[in-house]
Amino acid sequence: MAGRYLVRSTSPRRYRIVDRYAAAPGELTLVLAPEGADGAEGDDGTAARASVPSAAGRFWVLHTASGQRLPAADVSTPRLHADGSTAESCLVEVRALRLPCGPRTCAIGDVVGLSGPRGSGWDLDAAAGLAVLVVGWERGLGLLRPVVERVLADSARYRELRVWAAGAVWSASGGPVAVASGRVAPGGPDAPTLGFDPDGTVAMLAGPLEETARTAAELHAQGMPAERIQIAAHELLRCGTGRCGGCRVEAVSGAVRVCADGPVLRYDQTPLSVRCPRPTATP
Template sequence: MPGKERYRIWTTAPRPYRIVDRYAELPGEMTLVLAPDGRDTGRAATEPQEAGAAAPGRFWVLHTESGMRIPAADVSTRPLLSDGQVGESSLVELRALRVPCGPNACRIGDRVGLAGPRGNGWNLGRAAGGELLLLGWDSGLSLLRPVVERALADSARYRSLRVWAAGAVWSAAPEGPRRPVPSGSITPVVDGSHSSGELVFDPESAVALLAGPLRLALATARRLRGQGMEAARIQVAAHELIQCGSGRCGRCLLETPEGPVRVCREGPVLRYDQLAAMSL
């Protein structure tokens, strides 16, 4: 049945890695630097592997020796391939989400398995020929870092690139024909009463990628909609809604106008029209 296929359980065998460095992010999160462990456990044939680098924004699952399964986002500047291997360098960085508390969780030297990638990431093709807006709060900047690098490497694909990063604004545009003058502007929502960094854009051609605390991203998405941007052109990172990361628990299920959506399947990057009804 289509429904069973849509929500089938991933069973890909993880590839072995060793933790060679770690540093804290926000409470409950940390970034891990991994190196291949030299042992290949193989992988199940139930999840087809894709060629090339995984799309930014998708997620991976870390399997620890104690049996924990930890969702993680790829924030590496090095290409992490879709079979869990790496290109150009043997090291890769992942931001582990909701790491269990305690000194014995994900220590340097520990062996972990890495399975993925899973879900859907940023749809950069949607912005081809138009403006690409990237809006990242402190906790979401690492999720946008691979996107910035890809966009700068292929800048001729976009009319312009504008970035709002925790209050700072910068932009880049390739040499080319005269571009329309932006007709919209917003100041992204931040905690507290102070908000800084006005972002200007063309609502008809821009595609916005938002990463950070979900409540701030959704509030900012509403401001973009108020300036005339279509909801389907706004993409929001919903990584914080991922629970088990395996498709088993069903706790990431959302009710949307299009029907039920599982963040670990249709996300973790979702269109704003799928999230607009959420209140956080």
């Protein structure tokens, strides 16, 4: 993927957990406040940094007090303060992936570190002059939100934006619209259908990985090149550095380490086990 969002690696920034809530099984969303908020200095004497770099599709690593390193996605600044006011917030929301069990894991009041962004995100450079097809559902919706925002903010750069999100369809044109000769309905036969031009479209898909790969296979079968189909594979992240080997998968293009080569992968980089699942035994 393109290195458009690559930034120099920095030491973890310190935050205190002020709220937490379950988002899905094995996931936890944390609300963090930077240490030394309101302009005060941190423990190291430097001014606290409340903002996080914008990095659509990339991931962060959450460093816990016990020394654990947890991959995290959807790092963003909430639009509201904890008290409900509409002023610009210094809080940060983090969705931690595969959180270990235990009541003391990332408890309210704990101080944690947040480093990143890391890996490769959505390659919007590859979509310049083409239509952008966004398909997302469930946990993938948050990963695709910055893609929609960026395309709308720079609409002259792209031919068209077409969105299939959790069963709803929407489109916006920034230039000449090609004939939609392809059709996709990720939610099944009863879901609304979204048209696309296989020869002039870049697809960006996020959701449960097997369903995402199934949709990618349908797009590819209708003529869309594999290198123009991008898939969010955040659920395959492990240590966040690519060193443990747990994220290494075999793909058509060869071995891929999701922590290092992803988490956004081209369709030809998706695991063979996901693209070609083993048949379920009949009882």
